Amino acid sequence: MPRYLIQASYNASAAAAFVSNPQDRVAGVRAAVKKLGGKLESFEFTLGDYDLVAIATMPDDTVAAAMALAVNAPGHLKSYKTTRLMSADEFLKAQKLAHGLAYSAPKKD
Numbered sequence: 001m002p003r004y005l006i007q008a009s010y011n012a013s014a015a016a017a018f019v020s021n022p023q024d025r026v027a028g029v030r031a032a033v034k035k036l037g038g039k040l041e042s043f044e045f046t047l048g049d050y051d052l053v054a055i056a057t058m059p060d061d062t063v064a065a066a067m068a069l070a071v072n073a074p075g076h077l078k079s080y081k082t083t084r085l086m087s088a089d090e091f092l093k094a095q096k097l098a099h100g101l102a103y104s105a106p107k108k109d
Contacts, residue, residue, distance in 0.1 A: 001038070001057040003085040004064050007050040014076040029054065032070060036063045050079070 010018070017023075030040040038058035045052050058064045064082050072080050086094070 001059060002061070002064075003041070003055060003057050003087075005083040005085055006054040006056060006067075007052070007079075007081045007083075008054075008071075008077050009049070009051045009079040011076060011078040017076075029071070033058065033067065036067055038063060038067075050081075055085070 026040075026043045029043060033040045033056050036058060038056050041055040041057060043052065043054040056064075056067075058067065061084065064084070068080055068082055071077065
């Protein structure tokens, strides 16, 4: 099953809600991923450009897109990014497929 890296940041309203009412968000995310047929592998809060990173396995890209739509719909996030991860074996297969392909760079007049 494909793996995905999810990076997200909360907006100011969400930060205010956390301060006034501390709450665990992981259980809800885990339940949503499971309902879509996936598994939440990790969920970590971070410092920096994003407030959290998660890794999840999901059946396919359509399901990953559905997850992005569902968690963005409430409006508490200011950013959300999904990156499809490839295993070392998948990348090796890609290398083998690319081997021997002739592709030319664009040419100037």
